[in-house]
Amino acid sequence: MTELWAHRLTWTEVDPARHPFALDDEAAVTLTGLLGPLLPDREAVQEHRLRLLLPVTEFLVDRYGRWACGWNWSVGEGDTDGGVVDAWCCMSHSVTTVDETAPLVVAGLLEWRDWLEDLAERFAALAPPPHSKGDAVDPWHWERACTRLVTAVADRTHTDSGWYGHCQQVLGWFLAHNGVEEKRARQMVESAVGGRFGSWVAPDVTVVDAVSSRFARVVSETG
Numbered sequence: 001m002t003e004l005w006a007h008r009l010t011w012t013e014v015d016p017a018r019h020p021f022a023l024d025d026e027a028a029v030t031l032t033g034l035l036g037p038l039l040p041d042r043e044a045v046q047e048h049r050l051r052l053l054l055p056v057t058e059f060l061v062d063r064y065g066r067w068a069c070g071w072n073w074s075v076g077e078g079d080t081d082g083g084v085v086d087a088w089c090c091m092s093h094s095v096t097t098v099d100e101t102a103p104l105v106v107a108g109l110l111e112w113r114d115w116l117e118d119l120a121e122r123f124a125a126l127a128p129p130p131h132s133k134g135d136a137v138d139p140w141h142w143e144r145a146c147t148r149l150v151t152a153v154a155d156r157t158h159t160d161s162g163w164y165g166h167c168q169q170v171l172g173w174f175l176a177h178n179g180v181e182e183k184r185a186r187q188m189v190e191s192a193v194g195g196r197f198g199s200w201v202a203p204d205v206t207v208v209d210a211v212s213s214r215f216a217r218v219v220s221e222t223g
Contacts, residue, residue: 004057006070006083006112007165011176014067016117021064028106035059035102042095053079053091056105064109067116071109075160082162082199084153085111115156119170122152123177136220143216146192149174150208164197171215184222192218 012018023031038059040052053072060068073083078090087107088094095101126145128137153170157163168189175185192215197203203211 004054004061004066004069005080006073007080007169009066009070009169010182011173012182013065014070014116014173015177016113016120019065019067021113023106023110028110032102032106035105036098039098039101039105040091040095042097060105060109067113068109070112070116071105073112073166074108075158077161082157082160082165084115084156084166087111118152119173120177122149123174126174127178139216139220141216142219143212145174146171146212146215147208150203150211154202159200159202161199163199164193167197168193175219188218188222189215 035056038055057069057071060071070083070085072079072085072088072094074080074085074088074090075083078085078088085108087110088104094104126141126148128141149170150167153167154163157166168186171189171193172182172185175188176182180188193211196207196211
């Protein structure tokens with residue numbers, strides 16, 4: 001497997017409704033034990049850190065599905081930029097002994113899954129009301145959804161390095177949740193949001209309002 005990057009995941013690949021998952025305490029202990037032999041040594045050469053974590057990611061993806069590759073998408077400048085996982089920092093800090101590192105992998109997986117389930121609930125709550133074919137959705141619904149999702153992602157990522165990438169991903173996922181083809185959804189979000197947020201900068205109300213208004217306009221015009 002070569003495309004195991006969380007920032008490339010589609011909603012189809014991460015939607016909790018499509019990919020059931022449960023991990024009780026006993027199963028978590030079992031998983032922790034299975035991960036141990038796959039973990040790299042703490043003295044591993046740092047320039048190969050992502051390659052050394054690939055066996056862990058492949059194992060989790062084979063076991064649970066592609067959504068699981070986000071287990072180490074940590075906040076800020078970790079193994080990759082702009083994620084939501086606090087349990088895992090990065091190769092250089094999180095990899096110590098097997099007994100200490102394996103539980104961090106499990107914690108990261110659970111934290112990532114919790115975020116996906118949280119998003120699914122938000123998407124359901126923010127979805128436009130049912131409408132007849134040919135009837136336009138009131139742009140207010142799209143604007144409200146954008147505002148609330150941007151705020152949620154900004155909070156979860158702490159607006160750290162690269163946070164805006166996942167923000168755009170989440171907005172694309174929301175459109176996909178509402179029936180927009182995934183590639184088209186990404187293009188619509190890029191048109192509406194691309195370049196308007198920056199690393200380490202929390203967007204103020206004026207910026208969020210402007211982005212949300214443009215998002216609603218783009219979706220309404222091309223939807």
